[in-house]
Amino acid sequence: TQLLEQSPQFLSIQEGENLTVYCNSSSVFSSLQWYRQEPGEGPVLLVTVVTGGEVKKLKRLTFQFGDARKDSSLHITAAQPGDTGLYLCAGAKNYGGSQGNLIFGKGTKLSVKP
């Protein structure tokens, strides 16, 4: 069974702090996606990384795909209350989605207090 493990499960920080959340697997993925989900809503896609070692930035969010394409991290600089939510990573085994199935991690629940 392919597993994507996310850590930590829960994170509560003060506004202005930096944080990193992790997504790890023993399997190689052709691509990895990060989503943020807020209560009562569906996940929103933040980024897709496809190349080992790739780094992508989205304002204060920095995403990195591991060199071996087995892990990824999300770093948030100067967190704000609007960053609060459930962060999900999901890995695709086959490029082009020939099987259509992403493996989702269980998520990191982030709370940023003002």
Added chain:
Amino acid sequence: DADVTQTPRNRITKTGKRIMLECSQTKGHDRMYWYRQDPGLGLRLIYYSFDVKDINKGEISDGYSVSRQAQAKFSLSLESAIPNQTALYFCATSDWGLGPTHFGDGTRLSIL
């Protein structure tokens, strides 16, 4: 209007009832998906469809069926609902290969 619309948003029903959850999208995407989300288990794929004539089982298809009525519409049915199908259900779409890019806001289903 939302890109991916799910109806109903909430449903409470009894064991043994047949239930249909509906999904429509305005993205023009060919690919549509149904997921369920349970606390502690994350999102799991029930069924997916790459076009109107294509239906594929996902990880947990037992007890569910789907119908792709048009490019924009993908419905999920529970033929005879049971309590362990109580969950949050999401429809999603994508244009091509790397998995769902747009999710609906979910249907919260409770089966008593």
